[in-house]
Every structure is written in C-alpha cells, then in structure tokens.
Amino acid sequence: MLAWQVETPGPIATGPLRRVTRDVPVPGPGELLVRVTACAVCRTDLHVAEGDLEPHLRPVVPGHEVVGRVVEAAPGAEGFAPGDRVGVAWLRHTCGTCDFCRRGSENLCLSSRYTGWDADGGYAEHAVAPAAYAYHLPDGYPDAELAPLLCAGIIGYRALRRAELPAGGRLGIYGFGASAHLTAQIALAEGARVHVMTRAEPARQLALALGASSASGAYDRPPEPLDAAILFAPVGDLVPPALAALDRGGTLAVAGIHLSDIPALNYQEHLFQERTLRSVTANTRADGRAFLDFAARHRLAVTTTPYPLDEADRALADLAADRVDGAAVLMP
Ligand SMILES: [Zn+2]
Numbered sequence: 001m002l003a004w005q006v007e008t009p010g011p012i013a014t015g016p017l018r019r020v021t022r023d024v025p026v027p028g029p030g031e032l033l034v035r036v037t038a039c040a041v042c043r044t045d046l047h048v049a050e051g052d053l054e055p056h057l058r059p060v061v062p063g064h065e066v067v068g069r070v071v072e073a074a075p076g077a078e079g080f081a082p083g084d085r086v087g088v089a090w091l092r093h094t095c096g097t098c099d100f101c102r103r104g105s106e107n108l109c110l111s112s113r114y115t116g117w118d119a120d121g122g123y124a125e126h127a128v129a130p131a132a133y134a135y136h137l138p139d140g141y142p143d144a145e146l147a148p149l150l151c152a153g154i155i156g157y158r159a160l161r162r163a164e165l166p167a168g169g170r171l172g173i174y175g176f177g178a179s180a181h182l183t184a185q186i187a188l189a190e191g192a193r194v195h196v197m198t199r200a201e202p203a204r205q206l207a208l209a210l211g212a213s214s215a216s217g218a219y220d221r222p223p224e225p226l227d228a229a230i231l232f233a234p235v236g237d238l239v240p241p242a243l244a245a246l247d248r249g250g251t252l253a254v255a256g257i258h259l260s261d262i263p264a265l266n267y268q269e270h271l272f273q274e275r276t277l278r279s280v281t282a283n284t285r286a287d288g289r290a291f292l293d294f295a296a297r298h299r300l301a302v303t304t305t306p307y308p309l310d311e312a313d314r315a316l317a318d319l320a321a322d323r324v325d326g327a328a329v330l331m332p
C-alpha cells in the first residue's frame with residue numbers, strides 16, 4: 001500500500017515526510033484493520049514531522065484523524081463488524097490501572113500511547129487500531145468532514161470545557177484553524193458570544209461567517225472583556241495578551257500539545273483577580289463520545305481542503321504556511 005512516513009524529523013522545507021510502499025498491516029488481538037477513506041492533517045502531525053515532539057517510533061506513519069471502513073475485526077475487537085464506518089483518533093492506549101486512569105483522567109495516563117506517534121497512523125491506504133479506542137461516527141456527514149472532528153473537534157471540545165465558559169458568556173478564540181472553527185460553533189450553539197483573534201484575513205472572514213461577534217488581528221484586544229479564552233495558535237507570545245483580555249475570574253486554556261515559550265508575565269496585568277491559565281492534554285474517550293454525540297445533534301459546518309493521499313507532503317507544507325482553509329484532509 002501507499003503510505004507516508006517520518007524517518008528523520010526536520011524542518012518541513014527539508015521534506016521529513018517520505019512516500020513509501022508498505023505491506024498492509026495485520027491487526028493484532030483486539031484490533032481493527034481499517035481501509036482509510038479520509039485522514040485529516042493536524043498541527044500535531046507537523047510537530048511529529050519537524051521533531052517538536054520527540055520521535056516515539058521510527059519510522060512512523062503520521063495521522064490521527066482517520067475515517068475508514070472496517071475490513072477485518074481481529075479476535076477480541078468488540079463493537080465493530082466488517083463494513084462499519086469507524087473513526088480512529090489520537091488516544092490509542094491507556095493502562096486503566098494508574099491513579100489517573102482510575103480517577104477518570106485517562107488523558108493523563110502514565111502509559112498512554114498515541115496514533116501517528118507511538119504507532120502508525122492514517123497517512124496510508126490502511127491502518128490498524130484498537131477497537132476499544134475507535135469511535136462510531138454520526139450519520140449525516142461525508143467522510144472528509146468527519147475526519148477533522150476526530151482531533152480538531154474532540155480537542156476543541158475538551159478545551160472549551162477546560163476554559164469553563166459560563167452559560168451565555170464571552171469567549172475569546174486565539175488562532176482560527178481547524179479546531180477553532182469547530183469549537184466556535186459549539187460555543188455559539190451553546191449561547192456564547194465569540195470573539196476571534198487571528199492573523200489570516202480568510203480565517204477572520206470564516207469566523208464572522210460562522211457567527212463570531214468580532215474578528216481581529218492576533219494581538220488585538222477584543223471589544224469586550226472575556227469570561228474565557230482558548231489559545232489554539234502554538235504561540236506563547238499570545239499568552240500575555242490573552243490573559244490581559246480576560247475579565248475577573250476568567251480562564252485561558254491552551255489547547256495545543258506544543259507551545260513556544262511564554263514570555264514573562266506581570267502578576268497584576270495578567271493573573272491577579274483570580275484569572276487562571278491552564279493547559280489541555282489530549283482527551284478521554286468520554287470526551288470523544290460526548291463531542292461526537294454533540295456533532296450528531298448539531299450539524300457542524302466543517303470547512304475542509306481535500307488533498308490526494310499522494311500529496312500529503314504538500315498538505316503538511318501548506319498547513320505549516322497557513323495556506324489551508326479549515327482542515328486539510330487526505331483522500332486515499
Ligand atoms: Zn493509566
């Protein structure tokens with residue numbers, strides 16, 4: 001089968017993603033063999049390719065927003081049958097026994113493993129995945145629109161919950177890519193007012209079209225104080241202005257797995273009055289199911305830019321250069 005793999009991570013301009021021919025993988029106990037029909041391109045794939053995330057498997061096939069059809073369910077793979085539409089996401093294994101797993105925070109598991117980082121992912125014609133971590137997907141969406149829901153959507157959903165936006169509150173969104181454009185729709189459906197701060201003009205236009213109250217430059221002050229904010233751009237320099245934009249008691253959630261250094265903060269300007277800065281780390285399966293249930297009840301507008309699987313390297317380069325509207329999706 002055709003696949004793309006990262007052998008030696010490096011700057012995207014050096015072409016860390018290599019096109020290869022591989023054997024179709026064989027599912028182990030509890031695993032599904034999936035024929036990939038769509039795989040969205042996430043910023044985390046870029047971090048894997050460029051080495052911002054230390055390699056866990058070499059070579060590794062990136063891709064953790066995978067939609068496909070079950071070809072084979074190996075013994076022990078419960079809940080799916082050949083032909084089912086299935087979603088494969090980032091979280092792939094947790095131990096179930098550590099303190100974090102036992103208290104319902106499996107996203108913090110000490111032995112967690114991830115698709116497209118610890119194991120091969122969906123930049124390929126086939127992938128294998130543990131059935132216990134795979135998702136049934138809502139009807140009413142084409143495969144290409146479901147793919148970005150599996151990380152961009154789920155992580156955005158968790159980030160919104162971590163931001164503790166009060167009912168009817170004012171939400172600031174910093175950066176407006178695939179995850180942000182879905183999160184904005186969840187917040188709007190739940191009655192929030194949304195202000196978007198982002199550098200690219202087309203992204204600002206999309207934000208307004210989706211119902212945001214304002215859209216301005218990345219470092220601009222929103223037109224009103226915020227009850228909560230989410231930082232999607234992997235840019236630590238945006239943390240101080242986002243904190244400064246919070247009203248008393250507000251929370252800033254940093255959604256990304258990687259962030260450039262945060263500059264020095266001023267206690268009075270950025271944190272006092274009980275403002276909170278917190279991170280978002282992966283997600284639990286419960287987050288995934290809750291978000292996909294939400295997506296089944298509220299038809300989300302998912303902006304995608306399709307690429308043939310053959311052009312995964314171009315898709316990743318376009319993401320790096322902010323040239324993608326919504327989510328880039330590889331279509332084998
Ligand atoms: Zn655990």
Ligand SMILES: [Zn+2]
Binds near residue numbers: 064152
């Ligand atoms: Zn992702």
